Structures are given as structure tokens and as C-alpha cells.
Amino acid sequence: MLEVKNLHVKLEDEGRVILKGLSLTVPKGEVHAIMGPNGSGKSTLAYVLAGRDGYEVTEGDILWNGESLLEMEPDERAAKGVFLAFQYPMEIPGVAGLTFLRTALNALKKKRGEPEVTTPAFMKLVKERGQKLDIDIEMLKRPVNVGFSGGEKKRSEILQMALLEPTLCVLDETDSGLDIDALRIVAEGVNALRSPDRAFLVITHYQRLLNYIVPDKVHVLADGRIQKTGGKELALELERSGYAGYTGKAA
Amino acid sequence: MNVAVMKTKAEQGLLEAFDAVSGKLPGGAAVMARRAEAIGRFGALGLPHRRIEEWKYTDLRSSLKQALPPAIDDRTPVTIAELIVALGPLAHLDAYRVAFVNGQHRGVLDDFGEASGLEVRALAADLTAAPEKLAPGLIDPSEYDGAITALNTAFVTDGAIVRVGDGVRLAKPLLVIFVRAGREAQAVAVRNVLSIGAGADATLIEAHVVLPGACQEAQVNSRSEVSVGKGAAVRHAKVAVDSGRTVHLSNWDIWLDAEAAYRGFQFTMGQGLARNGIRIGFGGEGGKLDLSGAYLVRGQEHVDTTLVVDHAVPGCESRELFKGVLDGQGRGVFQGKIIVRPDAQKTDGKQMSQALMLSEDAEFDSKPELEIFADDVVCGHGTTSAELDPDLLFYCKSRGIPESEARALMIESFIGEAIDKVEDASLRAALMAYTKGWLAGSTR
Numbered sequence: 001m002l003e004v005k006n007l008h009v010k011l012e013d014e015g016r017v018i019l020k021g022l023s024l025t026v027p028k029g030e031v032h033a034i035m036g037p038n039g040s041g042k043s044t045l046a047y048v049l050a051g052r053d054g055y056e057v058t059e060g061d062i063l064w065n066g067e068s069l070l071e072m073e074p075d076e077r078a079a080k081g082v083f084l085a086f087q088y089p090m091e092i093p094g095v096a097g098l099t100f101l102r103t104a105l106n107a108l109k110k111k112r113g114e115p116e117v118t119t120p121a122f123m124k125l126v127k128e129r130g131q132k133l134d135i136d137i138e139m140l141k142r143p144v145n146v147g148f149s150g151g152e153k154k155r156s157e158i159l160q161m162a163l164l165e166p167t168l169c170v171l172d173e174t175d176s177g178l179d180i181d182a183l184r185i186v187a188e189g190v191n192a193l194r195s196p197d198r199a200f201l202v203i204t205h206y207q208r209l210l211n212y213i214v215p216d217k218v219h220v221l222a223d224g225r226i227q228k229t230g231g232k233e234l235a236l237e238l239e240r241s242g243y244a245g246y247t248g249k250a251a
Numbered sequence: 252m253n254v255a256v257m258k259t260k261a262e263q264g265l266l267e268a269f270d271a272v273s274g275k276l277p278g279g280a281a282v283m284a285r286r287a288e289a290i291g292r293f294g295a296l297g298l299p300h301r302r303i304e305e306w307k308y309t310d311l312r313s314s315l316k317q318a319l320p321p322a323i324d325d326r327t328p329v330t331i332a333e334l335i336v337a338l339g340p341l342a343h344l345d346a347y348r349v350a351f352v353n354g355q356h357r358g359v360l361d362d363f364g365e366a367s368g369l370e371v372r373a374l375a376a377d378l379t380a381a382p383e384k385l386a387p388g389l390i391d392p393s394e395y396d397g398a399i400t401a402l403n404t405a406f407v408t409d410g411a412i413v414r415v416g417d418g419v420r421l422a423k424p425l426l427v428i429f430v431r432a433g434r435e436a437q438a439v440a441v442r443n444v445l446s447i448g449a450g451a452d453a454t455l456i457e458a459h460v461v462l463p464g465a466c467q468e469a470q471v472n473s474r475s476e477v478s479v480g481k482g483a484a485v486r487h488a489k490v491a492v493d494s495g496r497t498v499h500l501s502n503w504d505i506w507l508d509a510e511a512a513y514r515g516f517q518f519t520m521g522q523g524l525a526r527n528g529i530r531i532g533f534g535g536e537g538g539k540l541d542l543s544g545a546y547l548v549r550g551q552e553h554v555d556t557t558l559v560v561d562h563a564v565p566g567c568e569s570r571e572l573f574k575g576v577l578d579g580q581g582r583g584v585f586q587g588k589i590i591v592r593p594d595a596q597k598t599d600g601k602q603m604s605q606a607l608m609l610s611e612d613a614e615f616d617s618k619p620e621l622e623i624f625a626d627d628v629v630c631g632h633g634t635t636s637a638e639l640d641p642d643l644l645f646y647c648k649s650r651g652i653p654e655s656e657a658r659a660l661m662i663e664s665f666i667g668e669a670i671d672k673v674e675d676a677s678l679r680a681a682l683m684a685y686t687k688g689w690l691a692g693s694t695r
Contacts, residue, residue, distance in 0.1 A: 050649045053641065078651035090646040094664025103660060104650035111651065143664075160650060 001065065002026040002168055002199055008059035009041075009048055018044040020224035021060070028167070031200040033210055035235060036221035037243040042203045043087060045221070046172040049201075050084035051077050064168055078104075079111035083166030087173040089145050089153040097140035097156070101126065101163055108164060129162040133189050151182035158189040169193065170201045175209035187212030207239040222246035262297050264318030266290065268438070269405055275323045277408065278378035289404035296398040308584040308616040309526055309555040315498065319438040319470045321406055325353035327433040329462065334360055337430050337460045340684035341490060344677050346426040346456065347371075353432060354408040354439035360428070368419030368451075374410040374442060399500050399528070403474045406440035410474075413455065417448035417480065424454035424486075424675060429473065431461040431493070436468040442475070445487075449480035449508070454675055459491040459499065470498040477503065479511040481535065486674050488516040491525065492685060495550060499525040507567075509535025516673050517544035518682050519554050520689055529558035533567040533595075540569040543672040545682065547689045548581030548613070555584035560602075562595040565625075571602040574669040576662055577613035587632065588620040595625050602632040607665045609639070609658075659690045 002025065009019040018041045026032045036042050048055050049062060051074040062069045069077050092100065106116045117125070127137060133155045145153050154174055161169055171190065175183055190213050194200070202213055210218070210232065218234040220227045220243070227246045228234065258266070269290045276286060299305070300312035329352050335342045349371050350360035356373035363371070411427045429441060447453055459471060479485050491499050499522045507513050519525050531540055546554040560569045575583040585604040606615035619632035639661055647657035666686055673679045 050645075052645050052649075073654070074645060074648035075651050075653045075657075078649060084649055086646070090643055092643055092646070092661070092664070094668050095660055100647075100650075100660075103656065104647075104652050107653060107656060108651035164650065 001028060001063075002201070003063040004045075004060070005063070006060035007045075007048070007057065007062065009044055009055050009057055012054050012056050018055075018224055019048070022221070022225055023060075024219060024226055026199045026201055028199050029196040030216040031194065031202060031213060033202045033204060033213075033215040033218045033235060034221050035204060035207070035218060035238055037247055038205065040222045040247075041224045042205075042221055043172055046084055046087075046170050046201075046203055049077075049168075049170050050074055050082060075107065076111075078164070078166070079108055081167030083161050083164060083169050085154075085157040085161060085169070085171045085174050087176060089157050091146045091148075092144040093146055095144050097142060097144050098126065098137075100144045101140070101160065104160070105163055125163065126159075130159055132192065133159050133162070134185055135159050150177035151179065154178060154182065154186050155189070158186055162189060162193060167197060168199050168201070170203070172203045173205065174202070175204055175206065183209065184212060207235040210235045220246055259298065259312060259315075261315040261318050262312075265402065266294055268318050268321055272321050272323050272406075276406070277375040282378050286405045289401040293398050293401040293405060296401065299398050305557055305586065307618075308582075308586075309524070309553065311524075311526070314524060314553075315470075319436050319468065321408075322353040322355070322437040322439050323408065325355045325433070327352055329357065329360065329430060329432050331360060333432075333462055334428070334430060337432075337462045338428070338458065339460070339492070339688075340681035341426070341456075341458050341460070341678075343681060344424060344426060344456070344675075346424040347421075348426045348428060349411050350428040350430065351409055351411075351441060352430055353437060354429070354441050356409050366421065366423070368416040369421060369425065370414040370416075371425070372412045374412050374444065375408060377412055397502075397528075399472060399526070400474060400502060403440050403442060403472045403502070406438070406472065407442045407474075408440060410442040410444070413443070413445045415447045415451045415453045418450045419448060419453075420451065421453040424456050424678070427455065427457045429457070429459045429471070431459075431465050431469050431471075431497075434466050436466045438470040438472070440472040442473070445475060445477045447477070447479045447483045447485050449482055451480060451483045452485075453483075454486040455488070456678065457489040459489070459493070461493050461497075465494075467494045467496045469493070470500075472500045474502045475504070478506045479508060479513050481508040482510040483508070484512045486514045486516075488518070488673065488678060489527075490518045490682070490685075491520070491522060492518070493521045495521045495552060496523045497521075498523060501526065502528040503530065505529070505531040507531065507533050507535070507538040507540065509564075510537040511535075512539040513541070514672070514674060515540070515542040517546075517556070518670075518685070519544070519546040520685055521547075521552075522554060523552055525552075525554045527554070527556045529556070530561070531559070531569075532561045533564050536564050536566040538564075538567040540567070541672065542570070543572040543669050544574075545666050545669040545686075546573075546575040546583065547666070547686065548575060548583055549578040549689075551580050553582045553584070555586075557584070557586040559588045559590065560600065562589070562591045562598045562600065565595050566597045567595070568599040569601070571604075572669055572672060573604045574666055575606045575615070576609065576666055577606055577615060578609040580610070580612045580614075582614040582616070584616045585634070586618045586620070588622065589630060589632070591621075591623040591625050591628050591630065593624045596627045598625060598628040598630065600628070600630040604634045605665075606636040607639070607662065608636055609662075659687075662690060663687070
């Protein structure tokens with residue numbers, strides 16, 4: 001279970017306060033959506049969960065399965081099952097996709113005390129999981145995300161997720177920049193991973209993604225706090241009326 | 252007015268060393284006269300210093316504190332098994348082999364099998380028996396006037412004379428090994444004369460390596476003169492890996508005939524001070540040059556690559572890519588000059604030099620120069636220096652890859668782009684293995 005408790009976060013550089021007492025609970029087996037206007041703190045929440053530098057937690061805590069994540073390095077969090085699908089997946093020139101995936105998979109296995117994956121087993125796994133996301137092995141022989149289209153980058157994020165098998169999946173605006181076909185492929189990839197021991201936090205600006213990844217709960221994030229929590233129908237309501245009621249101005 | 256410049260301790264030491272050993276150096280009277288002339292020239296020039304443009308960032312006069320005694324007639328025992336250890340990752344290469352220990356040919360370590368069309372001799376023997384058969388460098392000094400080459404001519408003890416016949420395709424690379432051994436700090440001067448016949452195809456690899464337990468200090472002066480015949484294809488590499496305290500002064504002088512395709516590569520690691528001078532001249536139309544290098548620098552090490560590509564004839568192509576990783580107080584220097592002479596129309600030249608800085612105290616000096624006297628040419632150069640991207644490190648770490656591994660992955664990928672220029676897969680693998688060893692903290 002993910003428990004975010006009264007989280008206050010400011011940017012280290014400029015000192016601007018972004019999250020102002022955010023609280024949230026996502027039990028295993030559930031998919032929660034976070035919706036909110038631009039600048040409400042959605043991406044900050046995603047980055048703080050993954051442990052990116054540059055954010056200072058001034059108050060509150062983040063617990064995953066009862067354990068605080070705050071003092072952990074990003075790779076330790078990953079070993080605990082945390083995964084962030086980036087809004088803007090990064091390009092790594094010179095590192096082949098397959099090398100990257102294998103290094104990550106083996107690093108996680110090592111931390112969890114499991115044996116490393118053999119080359120044939122790894123290739124079989126990548127082929128099988130890649131196929132579902134329409135990702136060819138040839139694509140993974142190229143440097144990570146270099147020269148990929150927006151859709152290819154997002155599919156490659158989901159492939160990483162499918163291979164690393166995290167238990168807390170945070171998706172940051174995974175729908176941005178996707179056409180309807182790519183959106184469907186990505187959503188199917190995510191849905192295939194839904195399971196009783198996995199929690200999802202799906203961050204999005206638009207309701208559209210939630211037609212494909214149907215959430216158990218929807219939270220409205222505005223001005224650094226959760227303003228309202230409801231069922232999936234809340235997303236439709238937001239689609240009709242916008243975020244104006246939560247920010248005091250039209251979004 | 253001539254101003255007599257005070258000689259440094261090292262300069263004085265070099266002149267005295269010559270007096271001490273000249274009687275024991277190989278070669279008859281004609282060679283001895285050349286040596287005497289060369290040391291005289293060195294005496295007049297002195298060690299190169301920062302007021303000489305080509306040595307602006309590598310002030311050898313101030314950094315060379317003393318002259319080590321020259322290795323003469325070396326007898327340090329080295330077994331094949333020890334040579335294999337010294338070769339490290341290079342031992343996996345399936346190659347013809349000629350070996351020199353402390354600058355002296357050691358025939359028992361050679362391995363040629365049946366290599367037809369390949370002729371390999373020791374320079375020392377030719378200096379004595381047939382100096383007139385040698386390349387211009389040792390006979391006609393007029394075109395070489397640098398102090399380092401003068402020292403090489405004065406002190407050279409041995410080296411490989413290699414001739415690949417016209418149209419010969421070498422089945423395996425030729426590995427020319429210079430291994431340092433023994434407990435004394437010594438100076439070594441070697442020279443290779445490599446000539447590749449018209450239409451031939453060959454891979455030549457020079458390896459400067461050290462036996463475990465050998466003295467950490469040494470001064471190496473290595474010169475290679477290469478002529479590539481018409482339409483020949485040559486891959487030429489130098490791998491210089493040592494313990495971090497050596498002075499490695501290297502010069503390559505390459506001449507390409509028409510339609511020749513030459514790929515050169517230099518790998519430098521664990522050198523206290525390395526100066527890699529490279530000079531390449533196109534002698535005929537349609538020549539192709541692909542020159543690249545990778546260097547790894549840490550502590551107070553210093554690696555300088557200074558090259559001149561001379562487009563004297565029309566229609567040739569040159570590409571250079573040099574990449575360095577700089578840690579600690581290490582320093583990387585790149586000076587790349589491309590000359591396009593008035594007749595050299597349709598020249599296509601591109602050059603890139605890149606440094607990855609792992610420390611705030613590291614320094615990178617890069618000076619690309621284009622001297623273009625023809626009007627119908629395509630030439631370009633670039634240089635970059637950068638640190639590891641913290642966003643990329645975060646991305647890797649968020650996937651479970653620990654910081655040290657993420658850094659290694661990115662450094663390997665940076666340097667790998669240069670190493671990928673090496674055609675021979677087993678040499679590529681050896682260079683990546685060296686890189687991994689360096690990243691893991693060991694120098695060799």
C-alpha cells in the first residue's frame with residue numbers, strides 16, 4: 001500500500017513550495033488517477049515518489065508497504081518495486097536499449113538476491129513482452145529512445161515496466177503526445193500488468209486515458225493538495241466542467 | 252643576438268646520456284654520424300616548451316624533471332606466459348606477433364606461423380647491415396626537425412621494419428609489442444618503419460604494455476613511419492597502457508598514396524604524460540583517412556594529441572574523432588590541424604574532439620585549426636566538453652541501476668563511440684575491457 005502523508009515539497013533551487021500537505025492512499029490491486037490543472041504539482045509528486053534530486057520534502061512522509069521511501073536513493077526505491085514511467089522519457093546516446101534493459105533487470109535481481117537472467121532467457125522475455133507493445137528487437141538494438149517518436153518512447157517506457165515488474169507503477173502523463181492507436185497500445189500494456197499485488201498511480205491532465213485505463217479512484221490535485229476524491233465518474237465530471245471550481249480560475 | 256638558454260637538468264641529462272651510451276648503440280659509421288647530428292640538433296632546440304605553438308599545452312621542458320638512463324642491450328628475462336599477462340585483454344587477439352623488451356627485439360617471443368607476403372625484420376640489424384635500405388627518417392633528416400624525433404634518431408635501439416607485399420592480404424593482424432620489464436627506471440627509444448604495398452590489405456597494431464611488477468617509471472620515445480601504397484587498405488592502431496607514471500612520447504608519420512584507405516586509432520591509458528603526435532599526408536588523389544582515438548586520464552595524468560592532416564592533393568577525404576574521459580586533476584589536450592593546400596580541391600574533411608569531465612579539477616584544452624587555401628572544399632570541425640548528465644543518471648537509477656554502474660554505463664557509451672571506429676572486433680573488445688578495468692579502478 002502506498003501512503004502519502006501530509007507531504008510538503010519545495011523546489012531546492014528557487015524555494016517555491018509545490019506540494020502543500022498532500023495526502024493519498026493507494027492500496028495494492030487498485031488503480032488511482034491523479035488529475036489536475038497544469039502547475040498543480042502532478043509531476044512533482046511523480047518525481048518525489050521516484051526520488052529525483054532538486055526537491056526538498058519539508059514535512060510529511062511517503063510510505064510504501066509501511067516503509068519510508070524518503071531516505072532511499074532512486075535505485076533502492078526501484079528495488080522496492082517503485083517505477084516511474086516518465087512524461088518525457090530520456091534518450092541515452094551510445095547505450096543500446098537491450099544493454100540498458102538487461103543492466104537494469106540484473107541490477108534489480110541482484111538487489112533482491114535473485115540470480116541474473118541468462119542471455120537466451122532475457123531475449124525470449126524481451127521478444128515476448130515487446131511483441132505485445134509492438135516493439136521490435138531491432139528497435140532495442142538502437143540507443144535507448146534516440147530518434148524514437150513520442151509514441152515509441154512511451155511504448156518503450158511500458159516495456160521497461162513490463163520487464164522490471166514493479167509493484168508500484170507511477171505513470172506521469174503517459175498519454176501526452178499519443179495518437180489514439182498508440183494510446184490504446186500503451187493502455188493495453190498497462191492493463192495487462194494490473195494485478196492484486198500491484199498499485200498504480202496514473203497522473204494525467206485529460207480524462208481520455210481513463211477510458212482505456214479505468215481507475216478505481218480519481219483524485220483532483222490543485223494548488224498542491226488533493227481537493228476531491230471520487231470514483232471514475234469524477235473524471236467525466238472534470239471533463240465537462242474543467243478545473244475552474246478547484247483553482248478559482250478557468251484552467 | 253643569440254641568447255644562450257640555460258639547459259634544464261633533463262636536457263643536460265639527455266646530452267650526457269648520449270655521450271655515455273653512443274658507443275653501444277647499433278649501427279655503423281653512417282648511422283653514428285646521423286645520431287651525432289641528431290643529438291646536436293636536440294642540443295640546439297632543447298626540450299619543447301609552451302612558447303612553441305604545437306606544445307602550448309604540454310610544456311615538456313618544465314614537466315620532464317630528469318633524463319632516465321637509456322636501456323641498452325637489455326637482457327631482462329621475459330617468458331611467453333609473462334608476456335601474455337602483460338598483454339592483458341590484448342592477449343586474446345589472434346595475431347602475428349613480434350616482440351621487443353625494453354626496446355630490444357626478443358625473437359623467442361615472436362610468432363609468425365606461415366605469413367606469406369609479410370616481411371618483418373628488426374631495425375637494429377638493418378642499422379648495422381643495411382642502413383641505406385631504411386626509410387627517409389633515418390637517412391635524410393631534412394623533413395624532420397622536431398626535438399622529439401631528434402632524440403629518437405639519436406637514441407633509437409630497435410623497432411619493427413615491416414613490409415607487406417603488393418596485393419597481399421594479411422590473414423591476421425600483426426601485433427608489434429613493446430613490453431617494459433625490470434626494476435630499473437629506464438628510457439626506451441624505438442622506431443617502426445611500416446610499408447604496405449599497392450593493393451595490399453593489413454591490420455597493424457602497436458602495443459605498449461608493461462609487465463606486472465616492473466618499475467613504474469619510464470620514458471618511452473616511439474616513432475612509426477608508415478607508407479601506404481596505392482589502393483591499399485590499412486588498419487593501424489596503437490595501444491599504450493601503463494601504470495600511470497610513465498612519459499610516453501609518440502609520433503606517427505603516415506603517408507598515403509592515391510586511393511589508399513587508412514584507418515588509424517590510438518588508445519591511451521595510464522600514462523603520466525603522453526604526447527601523441529600524428530602527421531598524415533595525402534600523396535595521391537582519392538585517399539581516405541579515418542583517424543580516431545580514445546584516452547582515459549585520472550590523477551595528474553596528461554594526454555596530448557596533436558595532429559596535422561595535410562591535404563596536398565585533390566579529392567581526398569579525412570575524418571577524425573577523438574574522445575577523452577578526464578577524472579581527478581587529469582588533463583586532456585587536443586590540437587588538430589587540417590591543411591588544405593591550393594591544389595587540393597574537392598577535399599572533404601571533418602574533425603571532432605570531445606571530452607567527458609568527471610571532476611571539477613580536470614582540464615581539457617582543445618584547439619582545432621583549419622588552414623584552407625582551396626575554394627571548392629567541404630571542411631568542418633567541432634569540439635565539446637561535458638559532464639555526466641544528472642538527468643540521465645536519475646533515469647538509470649530510477650530503473651534500479653546503482654549510481655556507480657549508471658556512471659560506468661554512460662562513460663563506456665561515451666568512449667565506446669570512438670572505440671567503435673576500430674574494425675577488428677577482438678581489438679574493440681580488448682579496448683572495452685581496458686575501459687571497464689579503468690572504471691573499476693585499476694590502471695592495468
